[in-house]
Amino acid sequence: MSVNVxxxxxxxxxxxxxxxxxxxxxxxxxxxxxxxxVAKVASGTKKDVDRAVEAATAAFEQxxxxxxxxxxxxxxxxxxxxxxxxxxxxxxxxxAISSGGTVRRLGSNDVLQMVDLFQTLGKFVIDYTYSExxxxxxxxxxAHNFIWREPIxxxxxxxxxxxxxxxxxxxxxxxxxxxxxxxxxxASYTPLTTLRLAEIISEVVPPGVINVVTGSGKEVGEALxxxxxxxxxxxxxxxxxxxHIMSLASNTIKNTTLELGGKSPSxxxxxxxxxxxxxxxxxxxxxxxxxxxxxGTRLFVPDKIYDHVIDGLKELSEKLVLGNPLxxxxxxxPVISETQKESILSYIEKGKQEGARLVCGGQxxxxxxxxxxxxxxxxxxxxxTNDMTIAREEIFGPVLSVIRYSEVEDAVRMANDTxxxxxxxxxxxxxxxxxxxxxxxxxxxVWINDWHMxxxxxxxxxxxxxxxxxxxxxxxxxxxxxxxxxxxxxVPEAERRTWYSLLFSNQS
Numbered sequence: 001m002s003v004n005v006x007x008x009x010x011x012x013x014x015x016x017x018x019x020x021x022x023x024x025x026x027x028x029x030x031x032x033x034x035x036x037x038v039a040k041v042a043s044g045t046k047k048d049v050d051r052a053v054e055a056a057t058a059a060f061e062q063x064x065x066x067x068x069x070x071x072x073x074x075x076x077x078x079x080x081x082x083x084x085x086x087x088x089x090x091x092x093x094x095x096a097i098s099s100g101g102t103v104r105r106l107g108s109n110d111v112l113q114m115v116d117l118f119q120t121l122g123k124f125v126i127d128y129t130y131s132e133x134x135x136x137x138x139x140x141x142x143a144h145n146f147i148w149r150e151p152i153x154x155x156x157x158x159x160x161x162x163x164x165x166x167x168x169x170x171x172x173x174x175x176x177x178x179x180x181x182x183x184x185x186x187a188s189y190t191p192l193t194t195l196r197l198a199e200i201i202s203e204v205v206p207p208g209v210i211n212v213v214t215g216s217g218k219e220v221g222e223a224l225x226x227x228x229x230x231x232x233x234x235x236x237x238x239x240x241x242x243x244h245i246m247s248l249a250s251n252t253i254k255n256t257t258l259e260l261g262g263k264s265p266s267x268x269x270x271x272x273x274x275x276x277x278x279x280x281x282x283x284x285x286x287x288x289x290x291x292x293x294x295x296g297t298r299l300f301v302p303d304k305i306y307d308h309v310i311d312g313l314k315e316l317s318e319k320l321v322l323g324n325p326l327x328x329x330x331x332x333x334p335v336i337s338e339t340q341k342e343s344i345l346s347y348i349e350k351g352k353q354e355g356a357r358l359v360c361g362g363q364x365x366x367x368x369x370x371x372x373x374x375x376x377x378x379x380x381x382x383x384x385t386n387d388m389t390i391a392r393e394e395i396f397g398p399v400l401s402v403i404r405y406s407e408v409e410d411a412v413r414m415a416n417d418t419x420x421x422x423x424x425x426x427x428x429x430x431x432x433x434x435x436x437x438x439x440x441x442x443x444x445x446v447w448i449n450d451w452h453m454x455x456x457x458x459x460x461x462x463x464x465x466x467x468x469x470x471x472x473x474x475x476x477x478x479x480x481x482x483x484x485x486x487x488x489x490x491v492p493e494a495e496r497r498t499w500y501s502l503l504f505s506n507q508s
Contacts, residue, residue: 016206
C-alpha cells in the first residue's frame with residue numbers, strides 16, 4: 001500500500017471548520033516505523049477548549065439535533081458508516097503511518113469494526129427504551145409516573161494512541177446516537193485519523209456536534225476534565241492517568257467512563273487443543289506489538305505440558321515477521337515511540353534480573369528500510385512467578401510471561417491476584433470446564449478459546465482498577481443518557497393529596 005507522504009498541517013476542528021489554535025503553536029507527528037515527519041498539528045490551549053465547548057453547547061441547545069427522532073438519528077449513524085467506508089483507504093493509510101498499526105489489521109478489522117459500530121447503534125436507537133411508564137401504586141395516591149432517558153449534553157473524549165480511530169468511534173458513536181455533542185482530544189502521537197474522522201462526520205451532522213482540539217494532556221486534557229460545561233468525560237488510557245482524570249472530573253461531579261489498563265490472564269487447561277491455543281495465545285499478546293490494553297500478557301500453563309508449550313510458543317514467535325506496517329507481509333509493526341521502546345526494554349531487563357528465563361526475543365530489531373523505527377522482537381519469558389514485576393505491571397509491549405501452575409484453583413487465584421480486571425481467557429476442549437473457571441475470573445470480558453474478540457453489540461470494560469462503566473453495545477447508549485423521573489398527580493384537590501395533612505393542620 002502506498003501513502004502520500006506530503007507533510008500536511010492540521011489546524012483544530014471546531015464548529016464544523018478548520019480553525020487555527022489561539023497560541024499558533026504546532027507539534028510534530030512522526031512515523032514510528034521510520035522516524036519520518038508526517039504532519040504538523042495545532043497545539044491547542046485552554047482558550048481553544050473553551051471555543052470548542054461553546055460550539056458544542058450551542059449545537060446541543062438546538063432542538064434540531066437534541067430532539068431528533070430516532071429514525072432520523074438512525075439514518076445519520078448509517079450515513080456516517082457509509083462515509084467511513086468511502087474514506088477507508090485514506091483512514092487506514094493515515095493510521096498506519098502515525099500509529100504503526102499494520103494495514104492488514106487496519107483494513108480488515110479496525111475500519112470494518114467502526115462501520116459495524118455505527119450501523120449497530122443505528123439499529124439500537126430505533127427500539128431503544130427512551131421512556132418507561134411505571135404502574136400506578138395505591139400509595140401515595142393516583143398518579144401517572146414515567147422515566148425518561150435524555151442526552152447528557154456536552155461530552156468530552158480523551159483517546160489513546162494505540163487504536164486511535166477505533167477507540168474514538170467507541171465514544172463518538174454512542175454520544176451522537178443519544179443526541180449529545182462531543183469534544184475530542186486525541187493522543188498527540190496519533191491525532192490524524194481523529195481529525196479526519198471528525199471532518200467526515202461533520203458532513204452529515206450540524207456544526208458544533210463534533211469538535212477536535214489537539215494538544216497536550218496537561219493543557220487540553222485537563223481543561224476538558226475540569227470544564228464546567230462538560231457534563232461527561234470518557235477516557236481510555238493508563239490506570240495512572242485515569243486516576244488523575246477521575247480526580248479532576250470530581251471537581252464538577254462529571255459523569256465518567258474510564259477504560260484503563262490491564263494485565264490480562266490467559267489460562268491453558270491440560271485438555272486444550274494446542275494447535276489453537278498456542279497461536280491464539282500469541283495473537284492475544286503480540287497483536288499490534290502488545291500495545292492493547294486487553295492483551296493476554298500472563299499465560300498460565302499446567303505443569304504436565306509446560307515445557308511442551310514453551311517450545312511451541314518459541315517456534316511460532318520466531319516465525320513472526322517484523323516490518324513496515326504498509327507492507328501486507330508484515331505481522332508486527334513498531335512500537336509507538338523511542339520512549340515506549342526504552343520502557344519496554346527496561347521491563348525486559350527487569351524480568352531477567354528478577355530470575356525469569358528469556359525464551360526468545362528481548363531485544364530491539366533493526367528492520368531493513370526502517371532503520372530508524374522502534375521495533376522489538378516478540379519476547380517470551382518462562383519460569384515467571386506472579387509476584388515478578390513483569391507479571392504485575394502493564395508493559396504495553398510484545399512481552400509474554402508464562403507462569404506454571406499445578407491445580408486450576410491455583411491458576412484462578414493467581415489470575416485474579418492483580419489490581420486489574422479488564423480481560424481474561426480460558427483454553428480448553430471442554431466448554432463446561434471453561435464456564436466453571438469463567439465464573440471465578442474477575443474480568444469484564446472473558447474469552448473461551450479466543451482473544452481480542454470484541455463485539456459492537458456487547459459491553460466492554462473492566463473490573464477493579466481497569467475502569468468504570470462499559471463501552472459498546474446497548475450499555476454504551478445508557479452511559480450517554482441522563483435518567484429523569486416525571487410524576488403527575490391525578491388528584492385535583494389539594495386537601496385530598498397525601499401530603500396536605502403533613503404540613504397543614506385541619507382547618508375548616
